Amino acid sequence: MTVHNTEQFEAWNGDEGEVWAAGGPGGRDGEDPDAELTRRLLDAALVGGRDRVLDIGCGTGDTTLMAASRAPEGHALGLDLSGPMLDEARKAASGRGNVAFEQGDAQVHPLPDGGFDVAVSRHGVMFFADPIAAFANVRRALRPGGRLAFICPQPPERCAWYVVPVAALLGMPPEPPEDVVAAYPGSAPAMFSLSGRDRVGDVLGRAGFTQVSIEAIHVPHRFGATAAEAADAFLASGPTRYIVEQDDTLTEDEARRRLRAALAPYEGRDGVLLPGAQWLVTAGR
Secondary structure: OOOOOHHHHHHHOOHHHHHHHOOOOOOOOOOOOOHHHHHHHHHHHOOOOOOEEEEEOOOOOHHHHHHHHHOOOOEEEEEEOOHHHHHHHHHHOOOOOOEEEEEOOOOOOOOOOOOEEEEEEEOOOOOOOOHHHHHHHHHHHEEEEEEEEEEEEOOHHHOHHHHHHHHHHHOOOOOOHHHHHHHOOOOOOHHHOOOOHHHHHHHHHHOOOEEEEEEEEOOOEEOOOOHHHHHHHHHOOHHHHHHHHHOOOOOHHHHHHHHHHHHHHHEEOOEEEEOOOEEEEEEEO
């Protein structure tokens, strides 16, 4: 396996990968917490019964499996850097004949020329080391007339699921969110690398895609059943864990207390739901 995106490879095969293999923030307690996003993604991608689907950054395979269900006479391939997450994906796909998973870097992975009708990704394309090269490789793997659809976050100040826990750990109010984003102790997390609408259009155009459409959607994210559970999950996740690691005066117990207090207002019968802001992007070869 050739890997150019070494930083992300190390992260997703280390602690970060283990956290998300266990279900990500909030853990895995049944249905995919982002199932509504997946449904919107696959609707936009027009996945049909005979389609050959490529799922980029497939993680534990929720999107891949749903795509395979929509293409019973086709096939779905999930591609990801993370070995731990792919182990979980393969367990979930046991017995499914039209699903497969491969470990690889989408930027350079030897995908078959024109081998897919549609490529999709739910929060998987933001971590490319060279996004133009990666999207060009994906485009090459699509047949002429093939379709691309993905979901990625809007700018961080619009994402309460980011602003609320970050503000709590920094000991500042969540409003205005621009101040919270500016106060983050380090460079912006990689998850926001495609958060600018113009950036998305430029990258896809330079990678050779046409008919680019970028729609703003707002679907909440679930982060566990209780505020206590969500607090523990955020402490195990990269961007928020980084704040604790950088602050010698912030103990683990105090960080957990702050997070529980900040997340409590979002706890309800369906769990801890934080407002989301996403781009739903489609394009064609």
